[in-house]
Amino acid sequence: MAFLSLEEYLYTFMDENNLAYVPFLLSERELPEVDLALVEGTVRNGDHFKRAREVRGKAERLLALGTCACFGGVQGLADMYSEEGLMRRHFGKGVTFEGSPQAVRRLLPLDSYVGVDAYLPGCPPPVDLLQSFLELALSGALPNRDGATVCAECKVGCLPLPQPGPRRIIEQESARGKCLLDQGFICMGPVTRDGCGADCPSEYGIPCTGCRGPSAAVLSDPSLDPRLETIRRLARATHKRPSEINEFIKDQAQSFFVHCLAEPLLRRRRPGGTSLYIKRLGEK
Amino acid sequence: MADILIEPVTRTYGNAAVRVILHEDGRPEEARFQAFGYRGLDQVVRGAHIDNLLPIVARICGPDSLFHQIGAATAVERALAIEVPEEAAHLRELAMWAQLFERHAVSLTVHSLPDLLFPSSGQNLRSIISIHKVDEEVVQRVMTLKSLGTTILREAGGRPVHPVNFVIGGALKDIAAEGRAKLIEKLEEAKPLLIETAHLMKQLLRRNDEAVKSLGTQQSSYLALKGDSSLPLFGSAVNVGGSEGEDLGSIEIADMPRRIMVNNSSYSQIRNVEISDIPRFRVGPLARLNINAKYGSRMADEELDEIKSQWGFPIHQSMLNHMARMLEMMHAWERMNELLSRPPGEIMRRPVTCREERGVSIIEAPEGLLIYNLEVDEEGLIRELNYISPLQFNLKALEASLAETAATCVGPGEPEDRAVNLLEMAVRAYAPCPMCGVH
Numbered sequence: 001m002a003f004l005s006l007e008e009y010l011y012t013f014m015d016e017n018n019l020a021y022v023p024f025l026l027s028e029r030e031l032p033e034v035d036l037a038l039v040e041g042t043v044r045n046g047d048h049f050k051r052a053r054e055v056r057g058k059a060e061r062l063l064a065l066g067t068c069a070c071f072g073g074v075q076g077l078a079d080m081y082s083e084e085g086l087m088r089r090h091f092g093k094g095v096t097f098e099g100s101p102q103a104v105r106r107l108l109p110l111d112s113y114v115g116v117d118a119y120l121p122g123c124p125p126p127v128d129l130l131q132s133f134l135e136l137a138l139s140g141a142l143p144n145r146d147g148a149t150v151c152a153e154c155k156v157g158c159l160p161l162p163q164p165g166p167r168r169i170i171e172q173e174s175a176r177g178k179c180l181l182d183q184g185f186i187c188m189g190p191v192t193r194d195g196c197g198a199d200c201p202s203e204y205g206i207p208c209t210g211c212r213g214p215s216a217a218v219l220s221d222p223s224l225d226p227r228l229e230t231i232r233r234l235a236r237a238t239h240k241r242p243s244e245i246n247e248f249i250k251d252q253a254q255s256f257f258v259h260c261l262a263e264p265l266l267r268r269r270r271p272g273g274t275s276l277y278i279k280r281l282g283e284k
Numbered sequence: 285m286a287d288i289l290i291e292p293v294t295r296t297y298g299n300a301a302v303r304v305i306l307h308e309d310g311r312p313e314e315a316r317f318q319a320f321g322y323r324g325l326d327q328v329v330r331g332a333h334i335d336n337l338l339p340i341v342a343r344i345c346g347p348d349s350l351f352h353q354i355g356a357a358t359a360v361e362r363a364l365a366i367e368v369p370e371e372a373a374h375l376r377e378l379a380m381w382a383q384l385f386e387r388h389a390v391s392l393t394v395h396s397l398p399d400l401l402f403p404s405s406g407q408n409l410r411s412i413i414s415i416h417k418v419d420e421e422v423v424q425r426v427m428t429l430k431s432l433g434t435t436i437l438r439e440a441g442g443r444p445v446h447p448v449n450f451v452i453g454g455a456l457k458d459i460a461a462e463g464r465a466k467l468i469e470k471l472e473e474a475k476p477l478l479i480e481t482a483h484l485m486k487q488l489l490r491r492n493d494e495a496v497k498s499l500g501t502q503q504s505s506y507l508a509l510k511g512d513s514s515l516p517l518f519g520s521a522v523n524v525g526g527s528e529g530e531d532l533g534s535i536e537i538a539d540m541p542r543r544i545m546v547n548n549s550s551y552s553q554i555r556n557v558e559i560s561d562i563p564r565f566r567v568g569p570l571a572r573l574n575i576n577a578k579y580g581s582r583m584a585d586e587e588l589d590e591i592k593s594q595w596g597f598p599i600h601q602s603m604l605n606h607m608a609r610m611l612e613m614m615h616a617w618e619r620m621n622e623l624l625s626r627p628p629g630e631i632m633r634r635p636v637t638c639r640e641e642r643g644v645s646i647i648e649a650p651e652g653l654l655i656y657n658l659e660v661d662e663e664g665l666i667r668e669l670n671y672i673s674p675l676q677f678n679l680k681a682l683e684a685s686l687a688e689t690a691a692t693c694v695g696p697g698e699p700e701d702r703a704v705n706l707l708e709m710a711v712r713a714y715a716p717c718p719m720c721g722v723h
Binding site for chain 1: 291294295297299320322324325328331333334335336339340346347390407410411412424427431442445446449451452453456548550551552553555633635637638664708
């Protein structure tokens with residue numbers, strides 16, 4: 001669908017290039033050798049893995065498109081549960097499926113399975129970035145953005161501190177044009193990659209959920225954790241102790257890692273391996 | 285003899301396969317629609333605060349993202365007895381018609397137009413790209429319609445995929461008067477394109493009469509929301525219509541979870557749904573038409589008279605879902621025009637106070653009923669969430685259509701290419717979303 005949103009550029013793209021394999025648009029079922037492959041989504045089972053390997057083998061350059069392919073995305077939240085626990089809760093105990101591909105033990109971004117040449121995260125990927133991404137990729141240069149954060153694009157101003165909080169946006173309307181974190185809302189802007197234009201906080205007065213994925217700084221700095229960093233900023237804004245903020249936010253996986261729980265770089269930094277602070281609900 | 289396996293089913297949403305199991309003599313025995321890849325999206329919201337619910341459920345699906353948000357929001361609002369301000373409800377409805385318009389435009393054109401335009405061509409010629417090569421104008425026309433839905437959705441929802449403008453309790457920002465005028469202008473500009481496309485679809489369905497009369501013609505009951513004067517997207521009861529058009533009563537929203545039986549399949553992760561005391565049924569554009577018998581908007585109802593005289597009423601042929609989609613686009617056009625003609629709202633949301641409660645919502649998504657059933661605790665954390673997507677309701681009917689299609693084109697001496705084409709067309713008639721179905 002993101003591809004169809006390219007509108008005018010789509011015609012240019014179709015005229016100048018041969019779209020070889022797009023099940024959404026074409027009836028071609030065999031993947032040929034290609035110059036450029038855009039891969040969306042996550043690897044959930046053996047079939048997906050085989051498919052990813054096949055694409056890698058046949059594509060000169062492979063680009064991960066969307067936050068799921070880049071960082072695991074919302075689907076990565078399944079990482080809170082064991083595969084078996086998840087299936088049992090939905091389908092019932094001991095249910096199996098004829099011809100079902102083998103499930104992967106753990107959900108990981110695409111580059112944990114195959115080599116990826118470039119990344120365009122976003123849920124959805126911003127259409128203007130997708131176009132420039134394609135233009136660059138077709139010209140032979142792979143785009144490489146030095147990542148700033150959503151805050152760098154955000155047009156809001158600061159507030160005198162302390163402010164009340166932490167709080168939730170459905171309980172309390174935000175003051176428009178003012179920093180959401182300063183107001184005590186859980187905003188992921190400082191730890192999220194830029195490129196979206198920061199419309200959520202600037203135009204709609206709602207906190208960033210982090211749909212463009214972790215910023216380059218978060219990925220490269222071992223001491224920068226999205227959860228700890230956000231708690232630290234909320235503590236600063238509300239003049240409360242970090243432990244108090246921590247206690248208030250019960251749904252930590254869905255609040256701090258909604259788009260990147262499966263990202264191995266962040267997982268590695270969590271105390272206790274998988275996680276000490278993500279509630280494992282599925283193991284009853 | 286080896287079964288026929290179509291994997292992936294192309295020119296449709298998500299990732300699915302069709303398998304036709306053959307007898308030893310090569311005749312078809314059973315047709316299956318299969319999808320795997322359960323993502324656990326109904327489970328990962330457990331324990332989440334309702335503040336985080338809408339961004340997560342939006343990711344169940346791209347083309348239906350708004351409907352999942354509104355379905356989930358409505359269920360919470362029913363649970364917590366929140367009255368959404370009228371203007372916010374109108375903005376939600378506008379966004380829903382816009383997404384329905386966009387999704388129908390894609391289903392009709394990108395997915396199905398190539399089959400109807402080139403019924404005797406091979407698979408590799410059946411695409412919007414091939415059409416673009418021979419008739420640029422048709423493609424530009426249909427893509428303009430798709431873009432119209434996208435543009436209105438972007439304005440109403442903040443962005444066209446996974447919208448951000450809706451929250452539990454209402455919406456954040458209305459479209460200003462100036463923006464409304466511009467969108468009405470765009471709607472007016474697109475009206476001739478919509479009428480031309482409707483005529484093209486009518487003509488093509490007449491020309492593909494044989495396909496209409498063979499790719500899924502079984503009679504069934506129908507389930508849809510019924511409006512007093514016009515086709516609704518929200519409701520408090522589901523109406524049931526019989527195969528002869530008779531009124532079989534209605535099921536109240538609160539009774540729905542009790543009447544529904546969700547069954548595992550042995551060969552697919554899409555669970556099918558039955559409703560007690562109701563024989564085989566379908567949901568979606570055709571069901572809405574058969575239940576409501578009219579759209580309640582001038583353009584669509586004028587066309588409907590002609591359709592009824594040609595195909596009879598109620599309409600059972602699943603390929604005529606395409607016609608119902610076209611009429612719904614006309615209805616959506618008029619409804620969007622009406623909603624945009626209203627002044628922008630001032631009060632857009634109500635504050636939310638959390639308490640322990642359970643809520644159910646039923647809305648019409650583009651391909652049929654979408655039900656959300658959830659429970660929240662006193663802190664606003666989600667204790668449990670289930671939803672049923674349109675494909676789960678339609679699964680048995682879709683497989684019956686596939687079996688009927690296979691009976692006409694699968695067998696010794698029948699070319700497999702032709703069978704694959706026809707079976708995929710039978711799937712596209714339902715425009716199913718396997719990812720919504722699997723979760």
